[in-house]
Amino acid sequence: MDKLEIFKTIAAEVNRGDLVFPTSVDSSLRLQKALDDPDCHVDAAAKMIAADPLLSARTVALANSVAYNRSGNEVTNVRLAVNRLGFRTLKAMLASVIVRQLNSQVKDPALKAKAAQLWEHSAHVSSLAQVIAKQVTKVDPETAIFAGIVHEVGGFYLISRAEEFPGLLDGEPATWIEYGERLIGRGIMRRLGIPESVMQAVEALWHGVCAFPPESLGDTLILANDIAPVLSPLHNNEGDKIARFSRRINFEFEDGNFQDVMSDSEEQIDSLTAALML
Structure with a gap:
């Protein structure tokens, strides 16, 4: 079974509600x-x-x-x-x-390392999203934390199934983005009861189009994802890095300067990230 067929098989299971938790x-x-x-x-x-x-x-x-x-x-x-x-x-x-x-039963060291890096990335995104929500976009910061936590839930689920399907996470991320996120990710979020507004914000992240200055929950999540110091291991290729670093720009918004706000909030971001990483 090739990788595309594996994705389709898992996506069909998810859509039927046959999840392996x-x-x-x-x-x-x-x-x-x-x-x-x-x-x-x-x-x-x-x-x-x-x-x-x-x-x-x-x-x-x-x-x-x-x-x-x-x-x-x-x-x-x-x-x-x-x-x-x-x-x-x-x-x-x-x-x-x-x-x-979701990855508590993974035994393979390489997959465990991917899961650990993916959680570190998610913790950073969640903490950054809270500050961006409070200081910049003025959306609900608790919803922003939640969105940051769950934005890679489809990736965690696929890591949990990768021992069953060798090669599932190999190669370029194009197939992963199409099937892992947009099909499997949606199904997992529904199964976990993720609110519709958060699902829409995560889907906005998949599309990657952010307003400047940012204003919505989706913009909050995109910006947090772009400036997170730890990359997702499921998107970590040279093209991703170039796109991400091109977005590490400064901008002015109604209440100030973005880089100044993030610098002033560094202690809060680090503290919240550490608490989530426990």
């Missing part, structure tokens, strides 16, 4: 569903998160990051962390856990 993802999806319940109380959410040591650590770390700890007062338990973050940020953080769990 680790059991840990199913558990996290159940928690996500519980958090979507408007009657879910902070105490109940904290109890569910506390049952997972890794999730607990990430929740507290995120609450203590510069982005969410303006006062400098550290929280030391899950309930206080949940209270500080709020459910919307908590669901974005849970999405980061789900995305990373």
